[in-house]
Amino acid sequence: MNIGLYTITSPLHNQEAVEAASAGFIKEIENELDCRFDIKGADFGTYGQHDLDVIYVRTGGTEGIFKEVFPSLKGNIVLLTSGKSNSLAAS
Incomplete structure (x- = not known):
């Protein structure tokens, strides 16, 4: 299955720290489900072109985005949250 993973992150958070924290979480999901995400980040230009598209709300403060x-x-629309950095509350 071709799974696109798009991310939404508040500009108020340190991008490098969020990337580092997210990498382990995403890898856990990939290992558990035996799949690989096509990570697209914040570029939604190809949204809808995968078998499944998932939006990972990585931080709070993203409602406007x-x-x-x-x-x-x-x-x-499938949302993914991690429970870190107010991810769940923002979704």
């Missing part, structure tokens, strides 16, 4: 992206999203 999601509202900007939302109108361009087609089909079902």
Whole structure:
């Protein structure tokens, strides 16, 4: 299965720290599900072109970013949160 992983991150958070914390979480999911994500980051240009597209809400303070992206999203929207950095609350 071709799974696209898109990320939403608040600019108020340290990008390098968020990347480091996210890498282990994503790797755990890939190992547990025996799959690999096609990590797209914040570029939603290919959203809807995978078998499954997932939006990883990595931090809090992202509601405004999601509202900007939302109108361009087609089909079902699957959100992933980690429970860190207010990820769950923002989703």
